[in-house]
Amino acid sequence: MRVLFAAAEMTPIAKVGGLADVVGALPIALQRAGVDVRIILPRYEQIDLGKLQANEQGPLNVTVGEGPVVIRVWEGTFPGAQVPLILLEHGGYLSRGPIYFEEGTPEALWAEMRRFLVFQLAVSAYVQRRRWTPDILHCHDWQASLLPLLTRGRVKTLLTIHNLAMPGLWNAQEVRQFLCLKDDELPELTGDGQGKLSLLGLGISTADKLNTVSPTYAQEILTPELGLGLEGLLKKRRNDLSGILNGIDGERFNPAQDPAVAPYDADHLDGKQENRVRLLKRFKLLGNGPVFGFVGRLTDQKGSELIVGARQFFAHHDANLVVLGKGNSTYEDEVRALADALPNATAVIGFDATLAQQIYAGSDFFLMPSRFEPCGLGQLIALRYGAVPIVRATGGLKDTVTDIGEAQGTGIVFRDFTPSAFQQALDRAVTLYADRERFRSTVERGMRQVFSWDRSAATYRALYDKLMSAGKGLSPKRRR
Ligand code: GLC
Numbered sequence: 001m002r003v004l005f006a007a008a009e010m011t012p013i014a015k016v017g018g019l020a021d022v023v024g025a026l027p028i029a030l031q032r033a034g035v036d037v038r039i040i041l042p043r044y045e046q047i048d049l050g051k052l053q054a055n056e057q058g059p060l061n062v063t064v065g066e067g068p069v070v071i072r073v074w075e076g077t078f079p080g081a082q083v084p085l086i087l088l089e090h091g092g093y094l095s096r097g098p099i100y101f102e103e104g105t106p107e108a109l110w111a112e113m114r115r116f117l118v119f120q121l122a123v124s125a126y127v128q129r130r131r132w133t134p135d136i137l138h139c140h141d142w143q144a145s146l147l148p149l150l151t152r153g154r155v156k157t158l159l160t161i162h163n164l165a166m167p168g169l170w171n172a173q174e175v176r177q178f179l180c181l182k183d184d185e186l187p188e189l190t191g192d193g194q195g196k197l198s199l200l201g202l203g204i205s206t207a208d209k210l211n212t213v214s215p216t217y218a219q220e221i222l223t224p225e226l227g228l229g230l231e232g233l234l235k236k237r238r239n240d241l242s243g244i245l246n247g248i249d250g251e252r253f254n255p256a257q258d259p260a261v262a263p264y265d266a267d268h269l270d271g272k273q274e275n276r277v278r279l280l281k282r283f284k285l286l287g288n289g290p291v292f293g294f295v296g297r298l299t300d301q302k303g304s305e306l307i308v309g310a311r312q313f314f315a316h317h318d319a320n321l322v323v324l325g326k327g328n329s330t331y332e333d334e335v336r337a338l339a340d341a342l343p344n345a346t347a348v349i350g351f352d353a354t355l356a357q358q359i360y361a362g363s364d365f366f367l368m369p370s371r372f373e374p375c376g377l378g379q380l381i382a383l384r385y386g387a388v389p390i391v392r393a394t395g396g397l398k399d400t401v402t403d404i405g406e407a408q409g410t411g412i413v414f415r416d417f418t419p420s421a422f423q424q425a426l427d428r429a430v431t432l433y434a435d436r437e438r439f440r441s442t443v444e445r446g447m448r449q450v451f452s453w454d455r456s457a458a459t460y461r462a463l464y465d466k467l468m469s470a471g472k473g474l475s476p477k478r479r480r
Pocket of ligand 1: 017018019022162163213246373374375376377396
């Protein structure tokens with residue numbers, strides 16, 4: 001079975017968020033499971049072709065409203081694995097600048113939109129080429145959501161939704177003109193009622209199968225609250241929608257062999273203590289009570305307002321707070337102010353992969369109070385590193401952390417997205433921490449949890465099989 005992954009990001013060569021980690025790990029596990037898998041993505045200028053041993057193949061030609069576009073095609077292999085990688089290069093549309101144009105100006109957003117429209121036209125052209133034709137095109141997020149329509153009838157498609165909050169919205173008329181499509185060839189499927197085209201909405205209605213990255217999130221997006229206007233379309237596709245949990249790279253995230261930290265495992269927790277002391281020393285924190293860590297984007301999704309709202313808690317408890325993150329500038333300022341005001345809190349605004357690991361290793365608790373969370377990686381790393389996760393009961397957080405009130409609990413789970421519910425969760429953490437026996441067994445249990453990519457890959461494989469056997473003989477139109 002041949003599967004082509006189409007996505008905007010991939011760890012380690014083009015990493016922005018959690019999408020990159022999935023695209024950088026799942027294909028390797030699928031290959032182990034016997035799937036002939038390849039990955040296609042834009043060749044951003046930051047990607048070093050030399051390291052990938054990439055060879056140039058014949059170009060692809062596509063046409064957009066602005067004229068013909070010739071795309072250079074590179075084929076290489078994934079660093080450290082044997083997964084073939086196809087990179088599509090074009091100076092103007094695909095390769096120049098960062099992966100996402102974060103300035104947010106209309107020009108930048110349009111350039112980003114055009115980048116992924118050209119990317120998808122090129123992927124479609126690649127699929128049409130006869131060299132290696134995939135049975136299944138596995139599309140990720142809005143940047144690959146047009147592909148089911150573009151490749152309809154030629155290949156089966158699976159769309160994985162990593163985050164419904166990023167639907168890829170644009171003025172439908174402009175998109176049609178750019179793609180040289182007629183009105184009825186590109187229906188307006190809008191999530192906002194403003195006459196805009198939602199690329200993700202289009203993918204949701206046209207892909208053969210859909211999935212999200214946790215079973216709970218697959219349910220939540222059927223509601224107005226988290227469906228964000230796409231719940232109607234999603235409900236129509238309910239029978240084709242499933243939730244498959246992401247895994248975690250157990251080699252990379254392993255405190256016993258992570259060069260950034262003093263080594264330890266569930267049976268030898270001394271190293272964990274050492275990491276805790278190092279972290280406190282580095283940031284000159286008081287050191288008596290528990291250490292609460294946060295690593296992540298400072299955005300609404302990640303529940304940053306609850307973190308900054310916990311100022312009173314940290315002002316009145318013998319507990320330490322270490323925050324590493326960046327994002328929304330208001331939250332950045334608020335977190336900085338909190339850290340300046342409290343001797344037992346520190347904040348590093350930015351992203352630093354080594355410090356991130358040291359925070360996971362040095363923390364007693366890990367904060368992840370997300371407003372919503374399709375899957376989430378932070379809580380999985382925290383479990384591996386013995387930092388007891390404190391999470392809101394949403395999406396993948398709910399599916400991966402069991403509250404200590406239940407048998408075999410691994411973390412603290414709270415329900416309402418309110419300062420008082422979060423505060424109660426923090427109080428429960430302090431109580432748990434004081435009960436040394438119980439705290440230790442919670443840590444150990446968490447560290448022994450297994451969220452392997454092999455398990456996810458087996459589920460994806462079963463879904464691919466279903467996709468291959470379903471709808472045989474149906475005309476492309478019927479699959480709508
Ligand atoms: C998005 C989601 C996150 C998920 C990741 C990978 O970043 O916000 O919850 O873990 O995609 O699927």
